Amino acid sequence: MRLLAALSGGVDSAVAAALSVEQGHDVTGVHLALAETPDALRSGSRGCCSREDARDAARVADVLGIPFYVWDLAARFRADVVDDFVAEYAAGRTPNPCLRCNERIKFAAVLDRALALGFDGVVTGHHARLDGGVLRRSVDVEKDQSYVLAVLTPAQLSAARFPLGGMTKAQVRAEAARRGLTVADKPDSHDVCFVADGDTRRFLRERLGPQPGPVVDALTGAVVGQHDGAYAYTVGQRRGLDLRVPSADGRPRYVLSVEPVRSRVLVGPREALDVTELRAERPVWTTEPRALPLEGLVQLRAHGEVHECVVEADGAAGGAGGAGWRLRLRTPAQGVAAGQAAVLYDGDRVLGSATLAAAH
Amino acid sequence: MAYLDHAASTPLLPEVADSLAASLRASVDAAGNASSLHTAGRRARRTVEEARERLARAVGARPSEVLFTAGGTESDNLAVKGIWWSRRADDPRRTRVLASAVEHHAVLDAVEWLVAHEGASVEWLPVDADGVVHPEVLREAVERDPSDVALVTVMWANNEIGSVQPVRELAEVAHEHGIPFHTDAVQAVGQLEVDFSASGVDALTLTGHKCGGPLGVGALLLSRTTGCTPLLHGGGQERDVRSGTLDVPSVAALALAVDLATQRRAEVAARLVGLRDDLVRRVQDAVPDAALNGPVGSARLPGNAHFSFPGCEGDSLLLLLDARGVEVSTGSACSAGVARPSHVLLATGADGPAARSSLRFSLGHTSTVSDVDALVEVLPGVVERARRAGAVLAR
Numbered sequence: 001m002r003l004l005a006a007l008s009g010g011v012d013s014a015v016a017a018a019l020s021v022e023q024g025h026d027v028t029g030v031h032l033a034l035a036e037t038p039d040a041l042r043s044g045s046r047g048c049c050s051r052e053d054a055r056d057a058a059r060v061a062d063v064l065g066i067p068f069y070v071w072d073l074a075a076r077f078r079a080d081v082v083d084d085f086v087a088e089y090a091a092g093r094t095p096n097p098c099l100r101c102n103e104r105i106k107f108a109a110v111l112d113r114a115l116a117l118g119f120d121g122v123v124t125g126h127h128a129r130l131d132g133g134v135l136r137r138s139v140d141v142e143k144d145q146s147y148v149l150a151v152l153t154p155a156q157l158s159a160a161r162f163p164l165g166g167m168t169k170a171q172v173r174a175e176a177a178r179r180g181l182t183v184a185d186k187p188d189s190h191d192v193c194f195v196a197d198g199d200t201r202r203f204l205r206e207r208l209g210p211q212p213g214p215v216v217d218a219l220t221g222a223v224v225g226q227h228d229g230a231y232a233y234t235v236g237q238r239r240g241l242d243l244r245v246p247s248a249d250g251r252p253r254y255v256l257s258v259e260p261v262r263s264r265v266l267v268g269p270r271e272a273l274d275v276t277e278l279r280a281e282r283p284v285w286t287t288e289p290r291a292l293p294l295e296g297l298v299q300l301r302a303h304g305e306v307h308e309c310v311v312e313a314d315g316a317a318g319g320a321g322g323a324g325w326r327l328r329l330r331t332p333a334q335g336v337a338a339g340q341a342a343v344l345y346d347g348d349r350v351l352g353s354a355t356l357a358a359a360h
Numbered sequence: 361m362a363y364l365d366h367a368a369s370t371p372l373l374p375e376v377a378d379s380l381a382a383s384l385r386a387s388v389d390a391a392g393n394a395s396s397l398h399t400a401g402r403r404a405r406r407t408v409e410e411a412r413e414r415l416a417r418a419v420g421a422r423p424s425e426v427l428f429t430a431g432g433t434e435s436d437n438l439a440v441k442g443i444w445w446s447r448r449a450d451d452p453r454r455t456r457v458l459a460s461a462v463e464h465h466a467v468l469d470a471v472e473w474l475v476a477h478e479g480a481s482v483e484w485l486p487v488d489a490d491g492v493v494h495p496e497v498l499r500e501a502v503e504r505d506p507s508d509v510a511l512v513t514v515m516w517a518n519n520e521i522g523s524v525q526p527v528r529e530l531a532e533v534a535h536e537h538g539i540p541f542h543t544d545a546v547q548a549v550g551q552l553e554v555d556f557s558a559s560g561v562d563a564l565t566l567t568g569h570k571c572g573g574p575l576g577v578g579a580l581l582l583s584r585t586t587g588c589t590p591l592l593h594g595g596g597q598e599r600d601v602r603s604g605t606l607d608v609p610s611v612a613a614l615a616l617a618v619d620l621a622t623q624r625r626a627e628v629a630a631r632l633v634g635l636r637d638d639l640v641r642r643v644q645d646a647v648p649d650a651a652l653n654g655p656v657g658s659a660r661l662p663g664n665a666h667f668s669f670p671g672c673e674g675d676s677l678l679l680l681l682d683a684r685g686v687e688v689s690t691g692s693a694c695s696a697g698v699a700r701p702s703h704v705l706l707a708t709g710a711d712g713p714a715a716r717s718s719l720r721f722s723l724g725h726t727s728t729v730s731d732v733d734a735l736v737e738v739l740p741g742v743v744e745r746a747r748r749a750g751a752v753l754a755r
Contacts, residue, residue: 117748
């Protein structure tokens, strides 16, 4: 097959491309330039899209002996991922930009262009398995990325290849070293790639400006502190609240909800974070849509814990993927933030995902 | 394989490869720093000076006007910054640079650097739809205030769309006001008749690897009366304008390449014009809406053809042609590898989509009709695919 391998400059995509070459595929490497000012971005291990990463990606292609190009998707990435990230926070939600990038960039703009150019599919270094078109968790539970891929439709998945799903990260590094790929010991990227220093709060403040308001104790209604912008807070957050009035029982308080319109941040005790009923909008099924209600497992944030649940149809929250979801959890979840994805699993198989709207 | 990217770099002439190999071999037995005073040093210096004379003769310059450099980018930077510094030192009012809007980045970015760091101002001279700067445009820009112009720089021929500039007329306009004139002739040497003295320019950039010489060596021709403050300080080589131990084998190879390319120029150019016109006609037959950019006829570099393919992205076309063994370029290569709309096409009045949909085919001394055949055979299918991908991108 003619495959397009997305080469980030990291070890995972390098090994994914190498394995595809060794399987006899005709592979072309592409590095996605996502940053509009590559020099201003973090370099080295902290993320992606720096000039250093582009060079590392080019060197991987050299070693593999495959053609290599850079595709400039910076404008698209800004509009679909960065601006969306800022707008979601401004609306009091907590987005997952990696998921959005997979949905809009890697498996949309890139995949569509690849197919139009005559490629049969796109290879990435994601840690997830595809078994006969069914998306499954990686064998490396720590590194599993099925959560951020759960927004893909069957059509998108049918043209995707994840050669690393059956390997642990340690095995991936060993395979890279065995092939003489210089990125074998490159540190993992983490955090949000376009937030240069990892300081999301400052990144948002620079774009949204100060929007001061009160921090309110949800139990007493008392103002217990001030904030510079509700957008900088995430449900479940405990650190960085800078509260001036201690709680009655002396126990720490957590962000319970964020109300950007009234510029309020509500805080309360840990147990007030517990939720057992959730609504999620705009579902996407990674397989054939399932009949509701159904019993399954749900994961509510990347690398978060998994809850047994019953999913019922919620007509009001529907979309192209059918009715919205009402999720009843058997065990309470804590710190569930609107804007994150609720990803539904059957064992280690991904069924689909929907965007969390509100928790009760 | 069909190599249609000679404007990026053209194959080494076999005679030059032999000369380089022989002099590298000789360097195993004897060291030779052309600045040394002993016998070995004199031998190296003799080689350098013979190269200087040979190069000078080939391009109508005097030997003392030849300064060897590490290539086109260095020569452009040396001329633009060095002449600017020297002119301003003589009169602090002289800070304005007049440069064509279609210069190579080696000139563009050197000028921008002067603006950002040295208090220079720049006026980008507009070009017509063929990419040509008209002398009256320059005259108007100069005469707005002749006393504050530090230098004028306009390339001899454009690397993307092949436009040949009226360099002699432009230099005359500058000289009416005593303003020095630099030209980047990197693309011209070996394809057009380049005579430094007859052209009247004060400084001229040339490089080896665009005319069959080695990579990494070039020259700046600089008239004896033009002041130029050095970029590099050290041993005072090259009239004190360009310090640094000379790369003797490369300098000799450069001179040989320029000499041979100049001797063979008329014959090669005539052949390339025929081949290029054939390419243009057959591309237009194969893809009827392909639009030729740049001038036609003698106002164009013999080996250059440049098209916009409506609805296509240039980098899609490049990828698809590369996969089919046809090597082309979207214009001037950028270090990050990211395709940007060509500033040259934008300067000619093209819109963003036309600028992004363009592809350059450049022929050189090793090109044959089979290269054109290979291109034309795969082009219709490639354009059709790229168009589909372009439609996807536009969604």
